[in-house]
Amino acid sequence: MPKRKTTSSKTRSSAIIQQLNSVQRAVIEAPDGPILVLAGAGSGKTKVLTHRIAYLISKRKVNPHNILAVTFTNKAANEMKSRLQDLIVKDFKALWVGTFHSICARILRRESVYIGYGHNFVIYDVDDQVKVIKNLMNNLNISQKEFSPTAIHSRISHLKTNMLSPEEFSKQAENRFDEAVSRIYGYYQGFLKSNNAMDFDDLIILPVVLFRNFPQVLERYQERFLYILVDEFQDTNRVQNELIKLLGSKHRNVFVVGDDDQSIYRWRGAELRNILNFEHEFRECQVFRLEQNYRSTKTILDAAFCVVKNNRMRKPKRLWTEREMGEKIVLMEACDEYGEALKIVEKIQYEISNYKRNFKDFAILYRTNAQSRALEDALRRHAISYVIVGGIRFYERKEVKDFLAYLKVIANPADSISLLRAISFPPRGIGEVTIHHLQQFASEKNIPLLEAMKRVDEISSIGSAMKERVRQVYEWFAKYQHLKKELGMNELSRVLNDDVGFLRMYKEEGTIEAMNRYDNIQELLAAISEFAQTRTKPTLETFLEEVSLITDIDTWDDKANAVTLMTLHSAKGLEFPVVFIAGLEDGLFPLSRNMDDPEAFEEERRLFYVGITRAKEKLYLSWAQNRRRYMDGYQNVVSQFIKEIDPELIEYEVTPQYYGRRRRPKWEEVEQEMPANEDYIQDEVRLYVGGHVRHPEFGRGVILKIEGSGLDSKITVFFDNIGQKKLLLRYAHLEIL
Incomplete structure (x- = not known):
């Protein structure tokens, strides 16, 4: 790994304020106190955030130990760390920089005794959470045909994000679905705690509960984090906002960066009012607007403003640039989704041929994942390399999850969900009836499932031969509890692989699918080895925590020479020379479900704004007259968002047989009422x-x-x-x- 260039402290100090515009510099040099930075797309918000931290350390002589910086993705956190390491050297690792989830997990591991958890708690992913709910529904005789486990899971997550406890929600249940959720919710939380496990919502909620119930713990962290900086503040939900307010209420050095025009996660709990009301929460707040854009051409920025200015719930601002006007936005109309995909492919080929671009210069953005199929087909037929952001993640693949299940039980013997997965692959000869008896005994004695296996002799309903089999499985896991204390995580994982025989099984099977699984286990072992070699204090618990918090964008290889396909939500924070936004039809974008809700409709508009501002040089928009997701014979209507853009900014490309000739369409000619079914x-x-x-x-x-x-x-x-x-x-x- 190449060494970083070393520079003198004086040179590094001057670099902090060099190459900044006047507003950016004013932000960085602002006095203590709450600060709101409204940072438009491409305005250098990451630079401002990192340079503010560097300025506090080098100029204000703030101890890095007293700074907390929070963001939303591991990718953003790693970029922040990399930039900070270039700007400062002294005590760099004393900084706390990470995502909300990773920061909260770090706090909870330190303070687990206060909340009744072990420090080695595990984090259940969505699949594990749904498994818990399915088990509880069976135990409570709640039909999975009547109520979907995933719907109940979504509802519980929504309740937790809004800080409603099982007891509080039970008083609000209005229908049979809510009553079912109310019954399951309390048991779900109890199950997690008894298994020393948390879900993603718990990671954020429990620190708030901790700080509210134990003021002495809150005070300790308030004195630790004298300066708090938050990126993408417009994406915070109610709990995250409460956490920041608790930590920052004493010293009030809360520095938040965000853009209300890019608030697009309402559907998962983000509250736009957090950024809109920040000045009311911190009345002495200083407000700065970063409006100079360094990414896009003037045409692209003008189009973006034409759209977003129609929103009522926003702070006044307008992006500008010193860049050239640039080419007009191209609007393409096609007969159907296949024609649309073909037009996009043709434009990619044209751009490569005429402008010497590479595949990685292009991004195709869409509103829903279902739209990718026709696009993928067209790209494959024309031998264009592409990558989809948001497919099956590496750590969600079956063989990888099977291996991780063993590691989770070794790290946390109370984790019954992972234990059940581990003993089922490879099969151990312990059937569902025996599992049921073990679970029943564990529930009666209020002990973990593994402990019930240890005490199998006390269960009269299990035969002697099966008891011996269960006992052997318990002793196998007990052996690894001792090995964990003696071996490093890298060596432990390799011993585990040899013992269980993952690689051996897949190699012997020999099919293409099996060899893919073989390669994935090899990759997992390599990832564990890399983690063990690159972390200061690598532990099995921290590895499992990091794996559980990986997101789609963290696994995206932005260096690969391939066209990127992703949803508009996934594209936030990214930029590409050429961007295509597909499916611009009313009902698809904006989605029909959001057209009748003013707040949801404005979020759809913000999502379009985000898509437009991903483009650096060229923007293509497309829509299809027909799309198979609707009834046969249904005629689409072009998205009303298109009509908000100044026509002078658009070059129109229309299908000759539809409009007769190439011209600017009159929207009233193609608009029509969606027919009722x-x-x-x-x-x-x-x-x-x-x-x-x-x-x-x-x-x-x-x-x-x-x-x-x-x-x-x-x-x-x-x-x-x-x-x-x-x-x-x-x-x-x-x-x-």
Whole structure:
């Protein structure tokens, strides 16, 4: 690994304020106290954040030990660390820099005794969380056909994000679905605690509970973190905002950077009002606006402003640039999604041929993952390399999760979910009936499942031969509890692999799929080895924690020479020379489910703004007259967001047979009312609260509320995959189950 160039402290100090514009410099040199930086897209917010930290250390002589910097992705945190290491050297590692989840996990491991957890707690991923809920539904005789486990999981996560306890929610349950959630919620939390496990929501909530219940612990961290800096503040939810307020309430040196125009995570709990109301929470707050953009051409910025200025819930600001006007935005219209994909491929080939671009210069952005199929087909047919951000993550692959299950039990013997996975692969000859008896005994005695296996002789319902088999499995895991104390995590993992025989099994199987699994286990062992060699104090617990907090964008290789395909949500924070935004039709973008909710509709507009501002040099927009996700014969309407852009900024490319000739379309010629589904009109009377429906795009859900009557009524549905949404019945196209 190449060594970093060393520079004198004087040179490093001057570098902190060099190459900054006047506003950036004013931000960095601002006096102590709360600071709100409204940083527009491409305005250098990461530079401002890192240079502010460096300035505090080099000029204000603040001890790095007293600084906390929080962001949302590991990628952003690592970029921040890299930049800071270039700017400062002294006590760099004393800084706390990380994501909300990693910072909170660090606090909880230190203070676990206060909240009744062991320091070696594990973090359950979504699959494990849903498994817990399925088990609880079986135990409570709640039908998984009537209520989807994933819908219940989404609902519980939503409640936790809004800081509603099981007891509080039980008083608010309005229908059968809520009653089922209420019954499961309390047991779910109890199960997690008894297994020394947390979910992602717990990681943020429990520090808030800790600080509220133990003021002496809060005071210790308030004195530790004299300066708190938060990136992407517009993405914070209620709990994260409360955490920052608790930590910063004493010294009030809270420095937040964000852009209300890029708040796009309302669906997962982010609250726009956190950034809009920051000045009211900290009344002595200084406000700065970073409006000079260093990324995009003037045309792209003007188009972005044309769109976002229509939002009412925003702070006034407008991006500008010293860059050239640039080329016009190209709007392409196609007959269907396949024609749209072909047009995008042709434009990529054109750009490569005429401007000597590489595949990695292009990004294709879309509103929903379902749109990628036609795009992938077209790219494959034309031999264009591409990568999808948001596919199956490495650490979510079956063989990798199987291996990690063993490591999780070794790290935390109370983890029954991982234990059940481990003893099922390879099969140990312990069947479901025996597992049921063990779980029942563990529940009665209030002990972990592994402890129940140790005490199997006390369970009369298990035969003697099976007891011996169970005892052997317990002794096998007990052996690894001792090995963990003697071996480093790298050596322990290799001994485990040899013992279980992962690589041996896959090699002997010899199929293409098995060899892929073989390669993935090799890659996992290499990752463990790298972690052990590069961390100051590598432990099995910290490795498992880091793995559990990896996101889609963390695994994206931005150096690979391939076209990037991703949703608009995944694209936030990134930039590309050429950007395509596909599927700009009303009902798809903006999504139909958000067109009747003013707040949700403004978020759709912000999402389009985010997509536009990813482009550095060239922006292509596209829409299709027909798309298979709708009923046969349905005619799409171009997105109303397109019509918000100044026509002088757009070059129109339309299908000749549709418009007759190449010209600027008159939107009134193509606009039409979305037709009502006549079959659905007849079924409308059968809708009722608690009833189950299926949406063509959002999947299965349960009806929570019906407002009004007839096709003009509004219906609130809690969908399994996306949570609660309000729909206009006329356009919902729901199938009654």
